[in-house]
Amino acid sequence: MPFCAFGDSYALFDCTPVENFFLQEYMLRAPGNYVKVYLYGLMQCYHPQEAMSLARMARDMGIDEEEVFQAFQYWERMGLTRRVADNPAQYVFKNLKHSLLMSAGGGENLYQYKEFNQMLHALLSGKRKLYDQDYRRIYEWIETLALPEDVVILLIRHCIDQYGVRFSFEKADALARDWAERGVRTMEEAEELAQHTRQQLADVKKVLRRLGQRREPSLDEQTLYHTWTAQWGFTLPAILEACRETTKGTPTMAYLGGILQRQHKLGLHGASEVADGLAAEARAAEPVKALYRILGRRGAAPTDEDVRRVQAWLDAGATPELLDIAARVAHRNGGDTLDAVGQRLDAWRQKGLTTRGQVDAYLDQVRRDNAQLTEIYEACGAAQRAGAADRALLATWRDQWGMPQDVLLLAAQAAAHAQAKLPFMDKILADWHRAGIHTLAAAQAERQARRGMPAGASSAPAGAALRPVREVAQHRYPQRDYAPEELDALVFDIWQDVKEAEKEGGAP
Numbered sequence: 365m366p367f368c369a370f371g372d373s374y375a376l377f378d379c380t381p382v383e384n385f386f387l388q389e390y391m392l393r394a395p396g397n398y399v400k401v402y403l404y405g406l407m408q409c410y411h412p413q414e415a416m417s418l419a420r421m422a423r424d425m426g427i428d429e430e431e432v433f434q435a436f437q438y439w440e441r442m443g444l445t446r447r448v449a450d451n452p453a454q455y456v457f458k459n460l461k462h463s464l465l466m467s468a469g470g471g472e473n474l475y476q477y478k479e480f481n482q483m484l485h486a487l488l489s490g491k492r493k494l495y496d497q498d499y500r501r502i503y504e505w506i507e508t509l510a511l512p513e514d515v516v517i518l519l520i521r522h523c524i525d526q527y528g529v530r531f532s533f534e535k536a537d538a539l540a541r542d543w544a545e546r547g548v549r550t551m552e553e554a555e556e557l558a559q560h561t562r563q564q565l566a567d568v569k570k571v572l573r574r575l576g577q578r579r580e581p582s583l584d585e586q587t588l589y590h591t592w593t594a595q596w597g598f599t600l601p602a603i604l605e606a607c608r609e610t611t612k613g614t615p616t617m618a619y620l621g622g623i624l625q626r627q628h629k630l631g632l633h634g635a636s637e638v639a640d641g642l643a644a645e646a647r648a649a650e651p652v653k654a655l656y657r658i659l660g661r662r663g664a665a666p667t668d669e670d671v672r673r674v675q676a677w678l679d680a681g682a683t684p685e686l687l688d689i690a691a692r693v694a695h696r697n698g699g700d701t702l703d704a705v706g707q708r709l710d711a712w713r714q715k716g717l718t719t720r721g722q723v724d725a726y727l728d729q730v731r732r733d734n735a736q737l738t739e740i741y742e743a744c745g746a747a748q749r750a751g752a753a754d755r756a757l758l759a760t761w762r763d764q765w766g767m768p769q770d771v772l773l774l775a776a777q778a779a780a781h782a783q784a785k786l787p788f789m790d791k792i793l794a795d796w797h798r799a800g801i802h803t804l805a806a807a808q809a810e811r812q813a814r815r816g817m818p819a820g821a822s823s824a825p826a827g828a829a830l831r832p833v834r835e836v837a838q839h840r841y842p843q844r845d846y847a848p849e850e851l852d853a854l855v856f857d858i859w860q861d862v863k864e865a866e867k868e869g870g871a872p
Contacts, residue, residue: 381410383460385460390402397435404425418452436453443500446458477499489529492530501533505540511540515543515550515551518558522562523536526561526565567600568589570604571617575615589617598633599633602637603620606623623642626668627641652670653666655705685719688720690709691705694707730755734755736758736769737754744777744779746785771793774804775796778811
């Protein structure tokens, strides 16, 4: 410990001097975290801590250690710091006043690049002043990126031509790094690449104008265009052709990129190929749009998943009319997605129904069965809706056993006292079927004989209609849940709106 030293808490209440020259010439153009690193490091110069390191500084400021290292590299390039040791890393902060005097006296890099700087001034024609950090960045292109001085001059001339004398050094820096990565080392290579860049910029502007945007393209948009052309292989006419599709959404370069990506996956890159591909997409989307309209989603854009789903139905043999009828049934049941349509198609496919005529006939039969079952429910006092299981029972009674409706109603009245009414009815009818009873007279006779009444006697006045038994509390029981395809929506006339529109001479 030295003979005299400040106390441990002195640094917290002291101040660190920062030159206004740094604030005006360096801070305003440096990344925020880089400024934090410089100021924190400057404080360490005045109040050093023995345990300070890149890792400790990163923890103190809440940023990554790698970013702290990059910040010191940045300030080295700016000429404000110098790395003097590696393990552990140590830096020396330069005195700004001394650096300024050296620059004014023609020292350091300014003197080294005297002729180069004169060419820079000639390019700018006194219309723009370069600051020290601007020079440092330009020198970095020469020293770090290994771009020759004449190539850098051409690069700056290119930026002035494309963006004006007030061009952004961020754009210029990105361009310099791109040229370095491409291995540009001669004026011929630089001129060729500059011409390509000029042409690309002009092409991007054409695309933006096609999208209704009259402005300078951003660097990201130029990079995106480079991906479309250099990596994916699209031509400008093909890209302009794809712009037609952007009218269906927000016309942006990102939206256009999604359209082109779909065509790229299909291997379509020329203008005519893209036009044909987009036309094919439109044709594939039409059946989906038709279903959306029926489902109450008029104007919705078909998703890729729904397009693939509908195409799979069509490929499997479903006709557009069958999809239409399934969508109508789904919509009347409250469905508004293709999931609901798929449920109907699956249920009908299991029944062997694959055409509109078959489905129409099936639905007509369902309506008749439900009407017949409604009478039976009233006769036995059951409060329920017709479902697939009950229709199956009715088919057995009526079609296999030959029981007419009046016989079914008599059995229903006999089952009125039962808790499970239709199963009780089924037992009665099975007994009658085995006994060869298939008429109302024979069934009444069997009932009278079972009750010990004389043959031919009637328990009801002659000619009186069978009346439903009044439901009492013990007749009420929980009803089963029905699948969506079994509900009442199956008994309505799904083509009613079409018929009404045809009568009025309009479209549904």
